[in-house]
Amino acid sequence: MSVQDQPTITSAYRSVGVTFESLVCNSDVFQETLRLAANAATKDVAILLLGETGTGKNLIAQAIHNASRRHNKPFVSVNCSAIPDSLLEAELFGSEKGAYTSSDKLRRGKFELADGGTLFLDEIGDMTPVAQAKVLRAFEYKQFERVGGEQTLHTDVRIIAATNRPLDQLLNDGRFREDLFYRMNEFSIEVPPLRQRLAEIEPLTQRFIKECNERFGSHIKSIEPAAMKRMMTHTWPGNVRELRAVIKRASVAAPGDQIRSDDLRLAVGVTPTDQIVPGNDLSISAMEARHIEQVLKKTGWNKKETSALLGVSRPTLDRKITEYNLKKPE
Numbered sequence: 212m213s214v215q216d217q218p219t220i221t222s223a224y225r226s227v228g229v230t231f232e233s234l235v236c237n238s239d240v241f242q243e244t245l246r247l248a249a250n251a252a253t254k255d256v257a258i259l260l261l262g263e264t265g266t267g268k269n270l271i272a273q274a275i276h277n278a279s280r281r282h283n284k285p286f287v288s289v290n291c292s293a294i295p296d297s298l299l300e301a302e303l304f305g306s307e308k309g310a311y312t313s314s315d316k317l318r319r320g321k322f323e324l325a326d327g328g329t330l331f332l333d334e335i336g337d338m339t340p341v342a343q344a345k346v347l348r349a350f351e352y353k354q355f356e357r358v359g360g361e362q363t364l365h366t367d368v369r370i371i372a373a374t375n376r377p378l379d380q381l382l383n384d385g386r387f388r389e390d391l392f393y394r395m396n397e398f399s400i401e402v403p404p405l406r407q408r409l410a411e412i413e414p415l416t417q418r419f420i421k422e423c424n425e426r427f428g429s430h431i432k433s434i435e436p437a438a439m440k441r442m443m444t445h446t447w448p449g450n451v452r453e454l455r456a457v458i459k460r461a462s463v464a465a466p467g468d469q470i471r472s473d474d475l476r477l478a479v480g481v482t483p484t485d486q487i488v489p490g491n492d493l494s495i496s497a498m499e500a501r502h503i504e505q506v507l508k509k510t511g512w513n514k515k516e517t518s519a520l521l522g523v524s525r526p527t528l529d530r531k532i533t534e535y536n537l538k539k540p541e
């Protein structure tokens with residue numbers, strides 16, 4: 212199987228190929244995650260996938276769909292953070308011809324396109340309150356209207372939602388509706404970070420080396436033990452996506468058929484001892500802000516390289532730069 216990154220904007224497609232068996236799984240903790248997901252897959256409940264960026268939530272959502280009774284119907288994915296609020300309603304529910312000055316034809320929304328299948332609401336932590344209210348209604352009553360339309364349409368979709376943001380914090384801050392949360396949280400699954408799944412690092416590395424050999428024509432046969440050791444002690448803030456990016460780069464950079472320690476461009480973490488400085492804010496978000504700032508500095512504020520090193524998408528990096536108010540030095 213070739214495991215590919217999900218599109219970052221929005222897409223409607225039949226989920227292809229990803230099954231629970233196709234996921235690399237070698238640790239007890241991840242095995243338990245997949246057991247829960249596979250159990251829920253057959254029950255038609257709404258599922259909420261929680262976990263850090265790059266832990267595999269998109270892949271698990273597709274595997275759930277493919278293991279469900281809906282597998283012959285569409286798997287439709289919407290990245291809620293990538294769509295401005297003004298467009299989200301039309302994106303989700305569709306729009307009638309003439310609903311906007313520019314709309315010369317009827318457009319079906321994701322709820323309609325997913326009918327009978329699965330609607331994957333990705334990055335729900337980024338949905339605005341207006342969008343949340345509309346989604347709740349469609350979710351609760353299985354009905355909606357297209358923008359500019361009067362006819363009420365019915366839909367039968369199974370919703371899988373995902374977020375890498377701490378929803379409980381958003382709930383406390385009043386930025387996420389409790390009623391929607393409880394509705395989506397019929398069954399929530401925590402996807403553990405890679406640093407708690409060390410047994411997966413080696414098989415994932417092998418998987419990604421093979422993928423690079425096939426896709427980029429590299430000829431990597433092995434990885435130096437010292438390089439493997441470094442990977443086992445790295446904290447992987449970007450999780451499996453970061454590991455994949457590191458291997459991709461190393462496969463291209465390696466001069467021979469072996470990945471050496473020197474070929475690994477691991478984002479330099481701030482060691483915990485660096486942090487224990489009187490007056491330092493030791494909260495996780497403060498550490499994250501410092502870490503992102505360091506990597507930006509290291510790449511000369513090259514955001515493409517920084518997001519690859521951190522193993523997060525560009526929109527996520529941009530969001531965090533704004534959130535932490537990071538400024539490029541003059």
Ligand SMILES: Nc1ncnc2c1ncn2[C@@H]1O[C@H](COP(=O)(O)OP(=O)(O)OP(=O)(O)O)[C@@H](O)[C@H]1O
Nearest residue numbers: 215216234235264265266267268269270375451452
């Ligand atoms: N168990 C796995 N087996 C094989 N590849 C994996 C696995 N988990 C993750 N990956 C790889 O990591 C990439 C990132 O996974 P995915 O997009 O599902 O993460 P995510 O949890 O949805 O992240 P985000 O919160 O940033 O959206 C995948 O495209 C795939 O290459």
Ligand SMILES: [Mg+2]
Nearest residue numbers: 268269333373
């Ligand atoms: Mg995702």
